[in-house]
Structure formats: structure tokens, C-alpha cells
Amino acid sequence: MKIILLFYEFFKIGLFSVGGGLATLPFLFYLSQKYNWFTPQELMMMLGVSSVTPGPIGLNMATFTGFKTAGFFGSIIATTAIVLPSLINVIIVSKIFNKYCDNFYVKSILYALKPAGCALLASVLFDLIYDLIFNQKSVFFVNYENLFICIIFGLFAIFLKKGPIFLIILSIILGIIKYILFF
Amino acid sequence: MTTKNNEIKLFDIFYVFLKIGIVLVGGGYIILPLLNSEIVEKKKWMDYDEILDKYCLSQCLPGIIVANTALFIGYKLKGILGAISALIGVTISAFIIIISLANTISLLFNNKIVTNIFEYVNLSVIVLILLTLKDMLKKSIIDKTTTFLFLLCLYLIIKIKLSPFIVIFISIILGLIISIIKKQMGVNKI
Known part of the structure; x- marks a missing residue:
């Protein structure tokens, strides 16, 4: 019974959370209130853990919840459930676009979808900048330490052509150094 | 320029996405630069424009964006089996890590060290999203x-x-x- 419930809840998240990544958070908060599978505190901790380990929060939370509630089998069920709607969607959308790629309406939809996709990613970017550079207050409260590090990362990426892996590893090392120095 | 689809083996797709999945920290936002270096520059399976298209589309479909993107590219390369290989490849390392840490996760990651790393990783994610967005805007x-x-x-x-x-x-x-x-x-x- 638990397995079916796990499958049902995570399938719903996979089916309805548009905007990816943090878009799954409200659904997960709702889950933490509806069932005693995990606490909101565990969810916030997993958000942090997900940024240091591979995989986005939605996926990691599915694996974590499944494992905690029904063991290894549960984690497979929950993880499968959250990606299954994607599999179905992608196959249908790919088929339609391959078959009707010259169709006027399909072209118009794609033409309008791309700016929306950009806007979704841009909103994530603004949220992150607001949180980390402006300390969630206003444009007058600049966190100069974070701004400086961000600019350094930018210089590494643009002028030294360092890839994403380099930047991520560098930031993890810096985070550990800061922890050792200040705590 | 790009490799013919029937020359690509399912295991190759799995392996490339496994490599991407292992380094996919920071919440999945850095997948586009990773796809660019692995699939466009090293393997030459697709061109960057096509990957950008799939990524834009993945943003708009429901579900986890990383999964959507992997599925789109896998499907394009080798049909349904290709899609499933890509999906398993990109998710399996996260799966294994979370399972092996599940019981001890709250002990291992005491909150202070996680918040420190979390903050700095997100700072580099800002830069990487900025670069991704620049390419997406130019195309869209x-x-x-x-x-x-x-x-x-x-x-x-x-x-x-x-x-x-x-x-x-x-x-x-x-x-x-x-x-x-x-x-x-x-x-x-x-």
C-alpha cells in the first residue's frame, strides 16, 4: 500500500511540476505535511545536500523518501515514478515535432515556447542573485564577499575558459576552506 | 559533421550521460555546458543549436529538467532505448549516493558545512546559468x-x-x- 502511495505522489510531482528544480519544492513541502515520510527540516537539509551531490532536488528527494519509507525497492519505485511522466511526455513531443516539424502551428508553438523557457531560467537566476548577492533585502544591501567571488568565477569561466566542473569543484573547496577558517 | 545515429551504441549513450550525471552538482542547472563539452565537442553526435533547442523545450515540459533533457537527446540519438539509457545514466550516480547516505545523511552533513558549500556552489551556478542564458537568448x-x-x-x-x-x-x-x-x-x- 505504501509503495502504491509513493508511486502515486511522486508520479503526480513528475506530471505537474513545470519549471524544474525548485519548482518541485512546493509539492515536496505539501508531501511533508500530508504524510510523515519526511519533515520540512529534512527537506531543507536535502536541498543543501542536493547542491553538493549529483542530481537535482526533486530526484534526490524521491530517492531519499522512497528509501526511508520502504527501503531499496521503495527508492526505485519513487525515483521511477518521478521520471516516468517525463519519459512519456518526451516521446510524445518528439514524435509530434519530428512528424509535423514543418507544420505552421507546431512551428508557432516552438517559436513561443523558447522565450518562455528563457524567462523560466532567468527567474531562477534572479532568485539566486537576490538571495546571495543582495542578502534577500534590497539592492542597497550588497554582499560584497559573495559578489567578489561571483566575479572571480565569472572571470575564470569567460577569460580562462574554465568549464563547469572546474568551477563547481573550486566552489566546494572554497566552501570547505571557509568552514574550517571561521567555525 | 555529426556522427550517424546508427553508429552510436546504447552503452556509449549511457556512458556519456553517466559521466555528466556524476558531476551534475548544484541542482542540475549546469547541464547545458556539460552537454556542450561532452556531446557536441568530444563526441560530435549533435550540434549545439539542436541541444539548445531540446534544452529550451525541456524547461517548458513538466518534470525534472535534467531528466527531460537527457530523454530528448537519448531519443534523438537512438529512439526509446536511447532515451532510457540516457535517463538511467544521468540519474544513477545521484541514486547510488543518496541511497548509501540516506541513513547517515543528517549526521554527515552537519548544517554549517552544508550551508557554506551550498552558498559557494550557488555562486558558481549563477555564473553558469548566466552563460547558459546568454546562449539561449541568442537563439530564442x-x-x-x-x-x-x-x-x-x-x-x-x-x-x-x-x-x-x-x-x-x-x-x-x-x-x-x-x-x-x-x-x-x-x-x-x-
Whole structure:
């Protein structure tokens, strides 16, 4: 019974959370209130853990919840459930676009979808900048330490052509150094 | 230029996405630069424009964006089996790590060290999203209509705080209406 419930809840998240990544958070908060599978505190901790380990929060939370509630089998069920709607969607959308790629309406939809996709990613970017550079207050409260590090990362990426892996590893090392120095 | 699809083995797809999956920290936002270096530059399976297209589409579909992107590319390379290989490849390392840490996770990651690393990783994610967005905008914002749609969507998400689902729906409807009007007036083709 638990397995079916796990499958049902995570399938719903996979089916309805548009905007990816943090878009799954409200659904997960709702889950933490509806069932005693995990606490909101565990969810916030997993958000942090997900940024240091591979995989986005939605996926990691599915694996974590499944494992905690029904063991290894549960984690497979929950993880499968959250990606299954994607599999179905992608196959249908790919088929339609391959078959009707010259169709006027399909072209118009794609033409309008791309700016929306950009806007979704841009909103994530603004949220992150607001949180980390402006300390969630206003444009007058600049966190100069974070701004400086961000600019350094930018210089590494643009002028030294360092890839994403380099930047991520560098930031993890810096985070550990800061922890050792200040705590 | 790009390799023919029938020369690509399922295991190769799995392996490439496994490599991407292992380094996919920071919440999955860095997948585009990773795909660019692995699939476009090293393997030459697809060109960057096509990957950008799939990534844009993945943003708009429901579900986890990383999974959507992997599925789109896998499907394009080798049909349904290719899609499943890519999906398993990109998710399996996260799966194994979370399972092996599940019982001790709250002990291992005491909150202070996680918040420190979390903050710095997100700072590099800002830079990486900025670079991704620059490429996406160059490809998607090609005329006045798309500029208008982009700004409108951004306003609706950030200021009005509408859910992404509704924003995408509005964008599609407006895009269709504008395209139909343009077609009626015979202005230009898309």
C-alpha cells in the first residue's frame, strides 16, 4: 500500500511540476505535511545536500523518501515514478515535432515556447542573485564577499575558459576552506 | 559533421550521460555546458543549436529538467532505448549516493558545512546559468515578438508570481495568435 502511495505522489510531482528544480519544492513541502515520510527540516537539509551531490532536488528527494519509507525497492519505485511522466511526455513531443516539424502551428508553438523557457531560467537566476548577492533585502544591501567571488568565477569561466566542473569543484573547496577558517 | 545515429551504441549513450550525471552538482542547472563539452565537442553526435533547442523545450515540459533533457537527446540519438539509457545514466550516480547516505545523511552533513558549500556552489551556478542564458537568448529572442514574449513571461513569473505552467500556457496562446495574425497579414514567415 505504501509503495502504491509513493508511486502515486511522486508520479503526480513528475506530471505537474513545470519549471524544474525548485519548482518541485512546493509539492515536496505539501508531501511533508500530508504524510510523515519526511519533515520540512529534512527537506531543507536535502536541498543543501542536493547542491553538493549529483542530481537535482526533486530526484534526490524521491530517492531519499522512497528509501526511508520502504527501503531499496521503495527508492526505485519513487525515483521511477518521478521520471516516468517525463519519459512519456518526451516521446510524445518528439514524435509530434519530428512528424509535423514543418507544420505552421507546431512551428508557432516552438517559436513561443523558447522565450518562455528563457524567462523560466532567468527567474531562477534572479532568485539566486537576490538571495546571495543582495542578502534577500534590497539592492542597497550588497554582499560584497559573495559578489567578489561571483566575479572571480565569472572571470575564470569567460577569460580562462574554465568549464563547469572546474568551477563547481573550486566552489566546494572554497566552501570547505571557509568552514574550517571561521567555525 | 555529426556522427550517424546508427553508429552510436546504447552503452556509449549511457556512458556519456553517466559521466555528466556524476558531476551534475548544484541542482542540475549546469547541464547545458556539460552537454556542450561532452556531446557536441568530444563526441560530435549533435550540434549545439539542436541541444539548445531540446534544452529550451525541456524547461517548458513538466518534470525534472535534467531528466527531460537527457530523454530528448537519448531519443534523438537512438529512439526509446536511447532515451532510457540516457535517463538511467544521468540519474544513477545521484541514486547510488543518496541511497548509501540516506541513513547517515543528517549526521554527515552537519548544517554549517552544508550551508557554506551550498552558498559557494550557488555562486558558481549563477555564473553558469548566466552563460547558459546568454546562449539561449541568442537563439530564442530573434525578433520583436519573441522579445515581447520573453519580457512578458519574466514579468508574470517574477512580479505577479504566476505559476510557470500558466505562464507557458499564456506564452503559447499569445505566440499562436501573433503568428496567425502575421500569417494573415502576410508579414513574414517564422
